[in-house]
Amino acid sequence: MIILLLLLFFTKMIAGAPSDSTVFGYIEEHQDIYVQRLKEWVSIESDSSNPEKRCQVVKMMNLTAEQLTQLGATVELVELGKQKLQNGNEIPLPPVILAEIITDPQKPTVCFYGHLDVQPAKYEDGWLTQPYTLEEKNGSMYGRGTSDDKGQVLAVLHAIEALQKHDLPMNVKFVYEGMEEVGSNGLFKLVEERNSTFFSDVDYIVITDTSWLSKKPGITYGTRGNLYFFIEVECARQDLHSGSFGGVVHEATSDLIFLLNTLADSSGRILVPGIYDAVANISNKEKEYFEKAEYNLEEIKAKFGIKNFKYNTKEEVLIQNTCYPSLSIHGIEGAFSASGTKTVIPAKVIGKFSIRLAPKMDPSVVEKQVIEYLHMKFAERNSPNRINITCVIKAKPWVSTDTDGPLYLAGKNAIKKVFNSEADFFREGGTIPIGPQFYEVTGKSTMFLGIGGPDDAHHGQNEKLDRYSEASSKYLFL
């Protein structure tokens, strides 16, 4: 209900809305239906990174379109063509939903964005419940996508449904996609193509795909970009016995481990020459935001079982996580990864790592720097193995320049009314690729107004969304 309250007060600021009590009562009565809908959505394994699950992503898009139609929206499912896979095969991209509910062309129009695809999840990864079966425990609803981002999308739809029972005081548009987790393929072009039509009468863009830093609600005004790389090294046509070949072949895995190890030093500083050149300075206003933001290092450490952060103060952690690039090694495809032992020399291995980009860093420049650096390092190794380095996700960083404008002011005031506290302003360490694209192409004021909690475990095991907010305990979090 928090998102509804936010929206309600938010629309009051920019339009004029119904009395609170009418809508609240409706929400209270419909809680269980809302949770039931989320359960249905979570059960669809819409993992966009896995080509075999593509039909599930498409199913998810169709289900959302149906839900929007029931709200009275005009819905268009825009087909975006094919996706070319690493192996050369092509599979269809899921359609993007463009939808709208126009109540009165004279009223302001808010466009909501969210995504219906999810990150991979397997019970064996360490989930305490089946990841695609919603289960509620102690007020938290567990399941892949509950918080990132199915639950947040549903919260918007439910808020609008509730507002409609009285009178929707604004026009609403929707952009919902199914490829966010792998770089929003095809959506960038669509935004350009529809800039002078679908987006022309949009006044504000609100992205509901972020989390708060703490239990204290807040607004995200910037995101990091992301470049995701594959390093493929091949030493043979098939896996070899480490007894029969150990010591006489140049092993692909050793080459890969060497390359991955050249990427950053022990402090995490990226060793690719020139990569820090474009990193922007932080303004005094932003420094103030970071100082004010509620973010309890000890709580986060305890929650996730992290022994020590690299930095000791809240400000340092927040600044490093959101305003500087970082490099993470995610894993190796093709090597032995099961439990137990296997004495194999893997024939072909694919190392996977990504670099989060700070605002002002140009993805194309960094991509070139990284690939050149790795080829240079590989040449030094003098290995006869075949190598192929590709950048498979390329998403821009972004930071808003109008945080004093009417959209942010409305959001801030709405939060103040609901929670009786100042909104935290922060940047997000993660990436929502479409944010900068909306802003740059349409020129409309854009804001991230998420409802994810700081411990919702996006992308990790046991992802959840809280049903109630601690700050406003009687209301449903949906």
Add this chain to the structure above:
Amino acid sequence: MIILLLLLFFTKMIAGAPSDSTVFGYIEEHQDIYVQRLKEWVSIESDSSNPEKRCQVVKMMNLTAEQLTQLGATVELVELGKQKLQNGNEIPLPPVILAEIITDPQKPTVCFYGHLDVQPAKYEDGWLTQPYTLEEKNGSMYGRGTSDDKGQVLAVLHAIEALQKHDLPMNVKFVYEGMEEVGSNGLFKLVEERNSTFFSDVDYIVITDTSWLSKKPGITYGTRGNLYFFIEVECARQDLHSGSFGGVVHEATSDLIFLLNTLADSSGRILVPGIYDAVANISNKEKEYFEKAEYNLEEIKAKFGIKNFKYNTKEEVLIQNTCYPSLSIHGIEGAFSASGTKTVIPAKVIGKFSIRLAPKMDPSVVEKQVIEYLHMKFAERNSPNRINITCVIKAKPWVSTDTDGPLYLAGKNAIKKVFNSEADFFREGGTIPIGPQFYEVTGKSTMFLGIGGPDDAHHGQNEKLDRYSEASSKYLFL
């Protein structure tokens, strides 16, 4: 049939055997039954490295015991207690089969050893057929375990079955286990316990679990040892989002990659101090063996798609692969290993590598050297992450000192009679942990007389055993 011929002539040398033709005819008629039996054995997924498949290993042991009973053998299934897993759980070890067919206590007794467990195999690894479904193509029988080692064990049983139709000219004993691929847990102790009983009247021990270097048959007189290590690094209690935490946590995967990269230089030379100290010199007689051995580097390279070996001559490759230690990195458990992309910081990763040991290297000494070295390197990195290094397989190297004795002479003569060529003598780069144990504990002459082909792909994808030998094309390879 090659193994039968070998056995037949081999028994002639040491005992006295029936006329060839009687037995040959029997084999010719029963080929299809033999292949059918192998098909049944291959269908049992007896992967000893995977605790979840333990019941399949036990099933395989029982099936083999049944087969031996049908041969008239007295069979004992010896229970060996429990195996303690990494996670602290305990599961039962599969029983070891001790069996015997005593025809006449005055005649010599040959004891055969083999194993019924297999390495892991999944169709997705790149198999062209289902790994646990035997399929014959162009005279090769494909399936996990066909050559390593189910097919070789069956070849012995079939040869004895055929000899029995005439008159078995010797006593035969059998030691068959189900934990060879992970270090023969429990069997070492059993050999000691039964040394003065089961092994007391054994004259010769023949291990059928090796391959020839080429199409030319040969005898293995030494094996490398193996130490298999797990490096476990943990940075959090659960996986983290690389956006939300990238740049501020010390990532376990980076620590692990760093450690794995410190193990060997780009030439493959192991960097653990002192590790080469005990490596034995190669005698002139052995150098001659390596010079004489048939091993075609170009053919092997073409077969496996290897661009270049580290060494240019046959002798160098054979010596490096069998008489020196080598280190192979097998993979990482706990990191992202699927296809596609996942922007995760893995919470706990387990790096897996092994070191093949050359004769004279003491596994306990090397284990200590490796663990100390890795802890020293980890300390240099100054990471707050939890680390645990364990050695999960510890198998001794071995080289025979009686290659001029009667057992080897018999094997050599048998090969000469069957193939009309000199037997190659070589060492094996792989590990058969029980070899040195038999030799050291029982003091009996021990020989490896395998029938695996050089391209059978033990431990790799598309493992196979040829039905016919090129050198003697009319006979079944079983």
